[in-house]
Amino acid sequence: MLSNLLLLVLENPTVEFVLKRLDTIDKRRLENWYERSTHIAEKFPTVLETFLWCCTDGEYAADTQNPEIFIGTFESKAKELGLSMEILSNLFFTHATLFDDHKSGIAPLKDSNVPLFIVFEGLDGSGKSTQISMLRDKLKLMGRKVYVTAEPTNSATGGLIRDTLSNNYKREPSELAGLFLTDRISHNVNPIWGIKKILKDGSDIICDRYYYSSFAYQGLGSDLQWIIDMNLNCPQIIKPDLCIYLDVDPHKCKKRVDSERTHLEIFENDEKVMEQTRMQFFEVFKKLNTTENIRVIDANRPINVVADEILTIVMSLIKRSD
Ligand code: TYD
Numbered sequence: 001m002l003s004n005l006l007l008l009v010l011e012n013p014t015v016e017f018v019l020k021r022l023d024t025i026d027k028r029r030l031e032n033w034y035e036r037s038t039h040i041a042e043k044f045p046t047v048l049e050t051f052l053w054c055c056t057d058g059e060y061a062a063d064t065q066n067p068e069i070f071i072g073t074f075e076s077k078a079k080e081l082g083l084s085m086e087i088l089s090n091l092f093f094t095h096a097t098l099f100d101d102h103k104s105g106i107a108p109l110k111d112s113n114v115p116l117f118i119v120f121e122g123l124d125g126s127g128k129s130t131q132i133s134m135l136r137d138k139l140k141l142m143g144r145k146v147y148v149t150a151e152p153t154n155s156a157t158g159g160l161i162r163d164t165l166s167n168n169y170k171r172e173p174s175e176l177a178g179l180f181l182t183d184r185i186s187h188n189v190n191p192i193w194g195i196k197k198i199l200k201d202g203s204d205i206i207c208d209r210y211y212y213s214s215f216a217y218q219g220l221g222s223d224l225q226w227i228i229d230m231n232l233n234c235p236q237i238i239k240p241d242l243c244i245y246l247d248v249d250p251h252k253c254k255k256r257v258d259s260e261r262t263h264l265e266i267f268e269n270d271e272k273v274m275e276q277t278r279m280q281f282f283e284v285f286k287k288l289n290t291t292e293n294i295r296v297i298d299a300n301r302p303i304n305v306v307a308d309e310i311l312t313i314v315m316s317l318i319k320r321s322d
Pocket residue numbers: 124151152165180208209210211212213214215217218265267268
């Protein structure tokens with residue numbers, strides 16, 4: 001289906017050439033993709049031209065990672081097509097979801113106006129903050145409301161947790177698991193900054209760490225199944241639509257935290273522990289792979305390649321209307 005279209009684009013990026021070879025189903029999918037953003041019916045060659053541009057010049061501008069080139073290229077194309085920047089960005093960021101090889105995982109698809117709850121996981125130094133802000137900016141460009149949050153939170157319990165992370169106050173892994181659970185419940189139910197409230201208000205949520213971290217970090221020194229049960233069976237704690245695990249070589253992570261932090265937290269001190277934690281994440285993902293939507297991303301690759309893959313996965317959670 002549309003993967004074949006990509007080949008045609010690479011062979012000869014002219015509208016007529018590709019148009020002749022498109023079947024009816026592909027045409028309908030392209031039209032749906034375009035109409036969902038623009039809300040106006042256009043002549044099909046414009047739809048196709050926009051798609052071809054996304055696959056070629058649009059991709060090229062994004063690949064440069066230079067915001068000036070990106071904005072400049074998008075602004076002039078938006079003007080030429082008579083679209084707003086927001087609509088063209090939306091089309092660009094979603095065009096890859098039309099390829100057949102980008103299917104969503106086990107999560108049920110959501111209507112485009114229903115907010116998403118996305119969690120990022122990974123070792124310290126795996127690049128979560130960078131990827132989170134890149135995803136946030138792209139979703140915002142598409143006109144979505146986005147709220148970025150993190151665990152541990154800034155609640156009173158979060159303070160107790162930080163005392164232990166910074167090695168000022170020692171606690172057993174099971175005590176820490178209990179504190180993270182309490183903090184997570186507040187994170188879900190707080191009437192002002194809680195996850196449920198923010199989702200209800202229509203914002204997507206991107207959360208830096210969630211219960212998967214408790215399974216990996218506290219699960220290493222305490223009873224894993226007990227930690228899984230108390231989190232997954234807690235009625236106040238909701239399940240994310242997607243967990244993205246940024247997989248980076250622990251040696252690289254350790255080097256990054258050593259160069260970026262002045263004071264190391266307890267889980268950042270020892271490369272061996274980081275290796276064990278990574279293995280524990282994988283153990284946990286194996287256990288949860290039929291019930292949670294977890295995607296492991298090879299984040300040793302260049303930042304923009306990783307960001308593109310993440311966006312494609314996120315976009316594939318949203319229902320297409322074909
Ligand atoms: P981190 O993402 O490193 O935050 P910061 O950038 O503010 O230091 O998270 C802090 C640490 O907390 C990290 O080493 C992993 C640990 N952690 C757990 O051990 N269990 C959990 O449930 C969570 C959410 C985090």
